[in-house]
Amino acid sequence: MKIRHLVLAFGAAFAVFGAKAQNSDPVLMKIGNQTVTKSEFEYIYFKNNSANSLDKKNLDEYVELFKKFKLKVIEAEALGLDTLPSFKREFNGYRSQLTEPYLSDTSVEEKLAEEAYNRLSQDIEISHILLQLPREATPADTLAAYNKALEICKRLQKEDFAKVADETSQDPSVTRNHGYIGWLTGQMVAYQLEKAMYEVPVSKISAPVRVPYGYHIIKILNKRPAVGKVDVAHIMKKFPENATPEQQQQVYNEIVEIEKTLTKDNFAEKAKQFSDDKGSARNGGDLGFFGLNRMVPEFEKEAFALKEKGEISKPVKTQFGWHILMLIDKKGIGTFDELKPEILKQFKNDERKNAGRKALAQKVKKEYGYEFYQPAFDEIFSYAQKYVNTDTVFLSGSTKFQKPLFKIGAKTVPQEKYIYYVYTKAKSEIDSAPEDVLAKINDFIDEELIAYEDSQLEKKYPDLKNLLQEYHDGILLFNISNEKVWDKAVRDKEGLQEYFEQNKKNYVWNIPHFKGRVFFCTDKNTAKEVEKTVKKLPVDSVASYLAKRVNKDSVLVDSQYGLWKKGDNKAIDKYGFKDKKADFTPNEKFPYVFILGKVLDKMPENYTDVRGAVTSDYQNFLEDEWLKLLFEKYPIDINQSVLREVEADGKTVLKNE
DSSP, X not given: OHHHHHHHHHHHTSOOOOOOOBTTBOEEEEETTEEEEHHHHHHHHHHXXXXXXXXXXXXXXXXXXXXXXXXXXXXXXXXXXXXXXXXXXXXXXXXXXXXXXXXXXXXXXXXXXXXXXXXXXXXXXXXXXXXXXOTXXXXXXXXXXXXXXXXXXXXXXXXXXXXXXXXXXXXXXXXHHTTEEEEEOTTSSOHHHHHHHHHSOTTOBOOOEXXXXXXXXXXXXXXXXXXXXXXXXXXXXEOOTTOOHHXXXXXXXXXXXXXXTOOTTXXXXXXXXXXXXXXXXXXXXXXXXXXXXXXXXXXXXXHHHOOSTTOBOOOEEOSSEEEXXXXXXXXXXXXXXXXXXXXXXXXXXXXXXXXXXXXXXXXXXXXXXXXXXHHHHHXXXXXXXXXXXXXXHHHHGGGGOOSEEEEETTEEEEXXXXXXXXXXXXXXXXXXXXXXXXXXXXXXXXXXXXXXXXXXXXXXXXXXXXXXXXXXXXXHHHHXXXXXXXXXXXXXXXXXXXXXXXXXXXXXXXXOEEEEEEEEESSHHHHHHHHHHHHHSOHHHHHHHHHHHHHHOTTTEEEEEEEEETTSOHHHHHHTSXXXXXXXXXXXXXXXXXXXXXXXXXXXXXXXXXXXXXXXXXXXXXHHHHHHHHHHHSOEEEOHHHXXXXXXXXXXXXXXX
């Protein structure tokens, strides 16, 4: 809503209220029970009167604007508008967006982003063995899988990787690929697996790599500079289901016949005509850009082997059939600045999403003084062992645990809060309470540390405090102005009419206007019928009658309602103003025209005839009356000597700019 944006912008000019005056920061004015210091006013005054400002106002003008703004905000707070759920929801939404950069160590994120980009610059060819874990794996499940992985690693010291993969890997594709994955690049696999890919040397085998769904053992086959992405078109001749060698040969013969006539100029048409991949055939065989591991290995290898645009491959066999490829384009991975937004977005899908917050949590510990009380934690752990599971019984006994678990700054966090945290974070009530108590403590501490830092942001960062105050006051200004003036004026039909009657002289016209409706009909009989009917109807009922008539037979009648001056509408010029010289020619579809209405010589009949102007004036009237009441309700006292100091400071600021 444009009005809200304007109010927020205006509110931004008047921020940073409510601070207690210090000896070095004298009170400039008192408004009701609130005080405004010199520094608070100077913040907004200089902000809006800098050398580059487009809206310079002298000091006295700004004082008047400030008083009116401040009165409205104080009244909004007095009415409790800042306590409404809708206000809190909107303000907290803004605050969450604005504080997000302050609640993470961006230097850590930057290093991780650079690391991710460097990895994207290199492709890794790997084979792997996967040992899967159930979704709700117990520690015993994890230990068993890990021990099995260690045994496999011992075998791989002497045995062929593909052979061991065939015998041990739980990847369903192992029967087809014998553990061979192909080429990968950064941000394609789980972070821990990616880390191993780039750290293990070529021809070496990794130790077991833990990922959320199990353990990987990988062998690095090769490394190379990243090939980026490729855009190819293809023509495919598909194998029949369970194709025999003879049928596969027949498909090969078909693709060879197509190959004989192919050129880069006719490739798209041939794809539309012959390809069995109907999805891409509609686009001339174009598959669009794709990167590594998006196609089966044989297809991918041939696609990235093509060098020049328009180059056409030899027939390529895959498990699906025979293909012929043509290179359309290639592109590299892009610059760091280009990829950084997408890299950071990908962080939200793995453990890196919390790296910046965890790093900040460690800084918070040092900054405010952190102390963990181990005996208090031991009591929680002993309690968890008695109840075994993180169920409601486990939660119900938490109220007796009120000792501090740890302290940060002036805040202590009780044991009870951690027990509740463990309960709410449990995936099910059969989770092991002792294991969860041990496993979740660091995450809980980090969350509490970040929350404490969040509570200190306005104290630490004046610019953020100022900005948040701008949003706070801007939202209140909009809401109360809407309630007292804007929306009220629009809805108050009686008030609008009364205001119009009392101020008719302000809306006098210097030229006549025609008020009414022009009708367009397809035939003479319809025109007579409609004209006869509408002349009998009250003015307010004509529109509803026409709506029914149009819905019944929209091809016979059309109409326009409005307020026109001469020259606005040629039909009205001819039939309303009876101008014989009017250049009006009826539409061929609606050749029969008549009007219903009258000429208003000097002024409108009703406020609705000049709704926009009357509504705007009525809003100004309501605001003036409202401000009179506010000035009476909240007396204002300005310290003139301090105001002169502001004036002197302003001259200095502008001179320096």
